[in-house]
Amino acid sequence: MSNWEGLSHAIKGTLTKGVAVRGGLYRPAPVPMHIPDGFLSTPVALVLWLVAVVGIAYALYRVRREMDERKVPLMGVMAAAIFAGQMLNFSVTGGTSGHLLGAALAVIVLGPWAAVLVLACVVGTQALLFQDGGLLALGANTTNMALIGVIVAYAAYHTVRKLAGVKPWGLPVSGFVAGWLSIVIAALGCALELALSGTSPANVAVPAMGSIHILIGVGEGLITAAALALLYASRSDLLTGQAPATGGRGVWVAGLLIAVVLAVLSPLASTHPDGLEWVAEQKGFLDAARSAPIRVIPDYVFPGIPNEAVATILAGILGVAVVFAAAWLVGASGRRRSSERHL
């Protein structure tokens, strides 16, 4: 290791976890997503605690119902494996390294509900013993990593797998997408919670957390894809058991709900001009813009409604409906075409 690496290694060791050198357990904070105490306002923290408790309770219910008596040793050891796996790293460039959160791998091997419990145990133990994330903020961290991360990874993995069909690239690509997306969306959730608490304004937190984790997520995605390849080669029976029984209806219902909620929240969006408009104002060519010949819903404001917030929401919901219908038609025609090919 170069001098700089050695120094940063030592600094990380003493500063990150107090138990760094003793017993040799060195665990640098892999993904800077564990929110410490004091960062979230109490109402936000308590609401997220409630969300985490409800999510874990439901996961417990599903696990008790669906898994047999092997669940306790299986989940316990897999939690230990994920905890230990978070120590794995590989150098991305000179000083930085990629790490593993493990939500996507856990989902693919264990299924969504067991993965929720396993990740919740890992996050809780990290908070309690390593002070990696606060105790009051534990609800928020659990929601981000064990609930959001797992659900996103589950949806992404099965969606991409279905899209790929039997093609050989389906497995590693779906693993990559699941790993990458779980990190990015969980980080955006974290940024949103910081913004709602007033700790970090949204226009700072979201771009900062988002951009860092878009890069970190690449490491997670690559590790997940490679791990899946190994699991497929040695024990592919572990990978086949967890596909959703129905046609993944839950995925698009949830997605539709999220889109509608975001449309309703759209009046909260920033009124600042976007990148292109800002540059146009600065450079003085904003006036060169010509308006479109057909104006249906100009500027995302539904015409004819006096309240601008309601008009924006209505425009958003209409847009969601149109895009959804278009995507449905494309998917339906694709299905018809492929079934015709089989005849």
Added chain:
Amino acid sequence: MHVDSMDSYCARASWLHRLDARIKLILTLAFVLTVSLTPTGSWPTYVFLYSLLLAATVASELSLGLVLRRGLVALLFVMAALPLLVTTAGRAVLPISVGRWSLAVTASGLERFLSIAVKSWLSVQAAVLLTATTRMPDLLVAMRALKLPRLLIATVSLMWRYLFVLADETMRMLRARTSRSAALDGRGGGSLFWRASVTGAMAGTLFLRGYERSERIYNAMLARGYDGSVRAATQRPLTRGERDIVVVGLVVLASVLTLGRFVG
């Protein structure tokens, strides 16, 4: 790595160490909640809360330096709140110019940033005290007594037992990789893709070993009479004195909070 490497300070016999784990857990959570509810900038309250922590540190016979050092972990994350210094509206105290933008550190921004730092630091120290004076099995039993689900507690206790075994395996894999990589300074050779796939193979191997180990553990549990139901040893109820300690602690924290909100 031994399971006691985390619990290195838990075997002592100070008053705080001997206190029942349930009391310590309840009071730690109440302390963290109190810290969180204390309004920004009420410095006398923070000082009083720290004095409570100091009293607990003395009662635990741990070195103050140890608790302070482990509490410094919080300060790293506090850096994430730095933008607050310049984005909170208020009286400008320290103008700074970054490139073409001129920002100013405001008084209220400074107050908010320092409050977050102090609150974070107080909460982390409370957690440090809890984990340094309580063994993990006792802590899990205390959580069971506070009605956490048995399945969750059983999973955490198994995870705790096998964490060190699997961590040792991971360390061995990392050492093996280093010794076979003829690593250039910091990079490890090969392309990014190759390094990632090697690490992914290590992760996959770790998962596989964990999975197959869990199958062996399940057979061992069956051979010892496991029937699928998770049982826990019954715990003696808290004595009168212990319940009084909890009540006194909660009352003290509640009064600190009320005074803090209305006076500080």
